[in-house]
Amino acid sequence: MTVEKNKIRQPRILVFACKWCGLIGADGAGRNRVSLPLNFRVIPVECAAFVEPDAVIRALASGIDGVVVMGCHVGGCRFNDANHHAIKRLELLGDLFDTAGIGRDRLMVSFGTAHEDHQFADVIRKYVDRIEQLEPLEPWVTSLVKK
Amino acid sequence: MSEITVLLCRCFGEIDQTISFATVREKLDKDSNISSSICVDSLCIGRDIDAVISQIRESGVKKVLIGACSGLARGDQAVQNLMDRGIARADIHLVDLREGCAWIHRDNPDGASQKALNLIDMGLVFLKNKDESDDVSVTMNPDVMVIGAGPAGLAAALSLGRFGITVHLLERSSTPGGMLKLITRSYPKDDATTPRLEQYLDQIEKSSFVRFYPRSKISSIKGYMGNFKVRFSSGEEEQSITPGAIIIASGAMVFLPNGLFRYGELGNVISQMELETRFKKGNVTVKNAVFIQCVGARCKDRPYCSTICCPSSIKNAIRIREDNPDTNVFILHRDVMTPGNVLEGYYIKALSRGVQFIRFAEDNPPVIKGEKIIEAVEVYDAITGHTRTIESDLVVLSTPLIPNHDNQHLAEMLDLQLDRYGFFREIYPMHPLETRMDGVFICGSARWPVSSGQAITQGEAAAMKAASVVLKGEVRAFTFSRVPGLKFGHARVTPDSCTGCGNCMAVCPFDAIRLQRIDGKYAYVSRVNKMRCKACGNCVSVCPNGTMQMPEHNYLSVCKMIEKAF
Known part of the structure; x- marks a missing residue:
């Protein structure tokens, strides 16, 4: 019973999908009527470089369990090398999460892996499974505050 | 103060057989921001749109939120239809309810309805904070x-x-x-x-x-x-x-094979380009000519194929044979690269003219024998396994083009x-x-x-x-888009709060941002070139104090969307 309690029941996942890759995958998944879990919401962005690390932290702070950032594969960005910069930034953010004790699993960075419907569905399903294994953030944060 | 009209597209039942529009509209009617929610059969049909537009005009509301299919399907068309009828680009936002919700959650209609509400809420805050970048135009120098x-x-x-x-x-x-x-x-x-x-x-x-x-x-x-x-x-x-x-x-430049195959040491070891200059002076008469391919190409330093050396060697070999049919011409190659519908025929032509092709391996290249003049070329034929000695008085080295x-x-x-x-x-x-x-x-x-x-x-x-x-x-700056359609916007700086740190300048992939000195002060402010900016948002995400913003999708609306997501 206690084990069940510490797991995330209905994960809340926020997806920042680049309009030229992740969003095309999401669109393809819709067109092919791929059945997907309800746990994710997509925010379309022009490029993965638009995603501010600050916004990811804010999402986790406001009760979201995991954030996915989807972008084009490296070298295939519509905006020259914008997603190179994005990868570097988000990798650093992952390091920051590790240091802070949240763990880098909370942020998934997927570049060039969600361009097609089945790939998108795969990424979402696997990430939902992974997040379900984690503990919810909120009790952890409140315990820290109490100390 | 109600300022937004919500247009819900049924898509002839495709959307509302999963998402319960009754529940959605009930919730939307309670929202004070929304003046009305209109449900239509299909937004991509002109007749329905005209009726909707007159309804919006009567209510006097400016902003329109569309809940329909994704932009890639027909959604962009629906947006375009509204823009054609006089609604500004900044006042429309499209929420993807069909591909993004109805079709992927058909097994759970209740959850899908809840998700649709969330998506519409996210769209509403997006639309509320949506601004439009000021457009500039530029005259193209002819x-x-x-x-x-x-x-x-x-x-x-x-x-x-x-x-x-x-x-x-x-x-x-x-x-x-x-x-x-x-x-x-x-x-x-x-x-x-x-x-x-x-x-x-x-x-x-x-x-x-x-x-x-x-x-x-x-x-x-x-x-x-x-x-x-x-x-x-x-x-x-x-x-x-x-x-x-x-x-x-x-x-490009021609690569000079200095030090390779005794080039520069023996007189008659020449490069392909020197053979061309000899042709320029007149006919080339030799007894036996040997061409060596891939000299300095497809090796460790230059791993690429220069694509023009094989056809040029074939061209010159045919020419030598045609000028003087007694001459024997050998082409020592690693692979003959003659792609396309014409060049393969050119290779066949060389074969029929009696040009001999001998293949050698990269690790066992031909050796040029002789003290002061060329006496022979010794080559290990990689196909037959025999070492052949070819008497020759001219060796042509085919070298690649280099940048x-x-x-x-x-x-x-x-x-x-x-x-x-x-x-x-x-x-x-x-x-x-x-x-x-x-x-x-x-x-x-x-x-x-x-x-x-x-x-x-x-x-x-x-x-x-x-x-x-x-x-x-x-030309308007909005049309300076590399991707199909209009540009999303341009980044905007608030000069009062810009500290001039230069982060944005460092990451801009289009070199669109410059730091400008403020008159009379030792301080800088960043300036965006609206022609060069392609609205990727790289500068937005590195700005330490939110001075750099994309008016169409600013940080405030991202935060509000996150709050409304679940």
Whole structure:
């Protein structure tokens, strides 16, 4: 019973999908009527470089369990090398999460892996499974505050 | 204060068989921001839209939220339909309810309805905070600068001249022609190059639109598509021009095989280009000629195939055989690269003319025997396994084309990328001949080694691309989009709060941001060039205090969307 309690029941996942890759995958998944879990919401962005690390932290702070950032594969960005910069930034953010004790699993960075419907569905399903294994953030944060 | 109308598209039942519109509308009616929610059968049919538009007009509401299919399906069309009927671009937002919700959650209608509500809420906060970037327009300068007067540059300049576009043709040497000057025949048709070149030069001379600048050296290039500012010297004169587009046709260099196969040591070991100059002087009469392919190509230093050496060797081998049928010609190769519908026939022609092809392995190259003159070439035939000794008095080394030394300099001036070998790089295959800088095009061997025929084709193609830029006249910055459709927006700086840290300048992939000194102070403020900006948002996400924002999708709306997501 206690084990069940510490797991995330209905994960809340926020997806920042680049309009030229992740969003095309999401669109393809819709067109092919791929059945997907309800746990994710997509925010379309022009490029993965638009995603501010600050916004990811804010999402986790406001009760979201995991954030996915989807972008084009490296070298295939519509905006020259914008997603190179994005990868570097988000990798650093992952390091920051590790240091802070949240763990880098909370942020998934997927570049060039969600361009097609089945790939998108795969990424979402696997990430939902992974997040379900984690503990919810909120009790952890409140315990820290109490100390 | 109600200010938003929500348009829900049923898509003839595709959406509302999963998402319960009754529940959604019930919740929406309680929202004080929403004046009304309208449910229509289909937004992509003109009749329905007209009815909806008159309803919106009567209510006096400006902003419209569309809940329909995704933008890639018919959603963008629906947005366009509303824009055509007089609703501003900044006042419309599309929420993807069909692909993004109804079709992927058909097994759970209740959850889908809840998700649809969340998505609409996210769309509402997005629309509330949506602003529009101020648009500027720019007049395209009607000139084009062509760098390099080789076959590609000449073809580009001439076809632009035929359009009536003023062309500034810059050339490093004193005469135009490039490598076409050095060779006498071109493959695969074996036509003489001199008449073709003379025809080009004649046309250039007659054309009143092409200005030729010999012995020119570029000192600086500034500006953006439509308004480049170029300073260069032609001979002794300093010149300054303002072209609207730039075509780079600077070509490539021939690799000199110094130290390879005893080149420079024995008199009759020559490179392919030296053989061409011998042909220029007259017929080449030898007893036995041996061509060695891939000298300095497809090796560790230059792993690429130069693509022109095999056909040129075949061309010269056929010519030697035809001039003097008693001569034996051997081509020692690692692979014969004759792709395409014409060149393979050229290879067959060489075989039928009696040119002998011998394959050698990379790790066992041919050896040239002899003390002061060539006596023989010893080669291990990789197919039969025999070592053959070929008596010969001429060895021709086929060397690849290598990038020009000043490519780096030119690339730095224009903020272009070079590939790992040093040739100019295209952005990606969907945009041939285009570079990462708008209005700068590459063609000919500056891009990749090509034959003169291909260089001419590419030159004319680049000319058409440049013409499509400079003939536009006045252009709005919103249309400066590399991707299909209108641009998303431009980044906007609030000068009062900008600290001038320069983070945005460092990450901008289009070099669109500059730091500007504030008058009288030792402080800087960043400035966005709206022509160059492509709205990727890289600067937005590195700005430490939120000064840099994308008006269409600012940080506030991202935060609000996150709050409303679940």
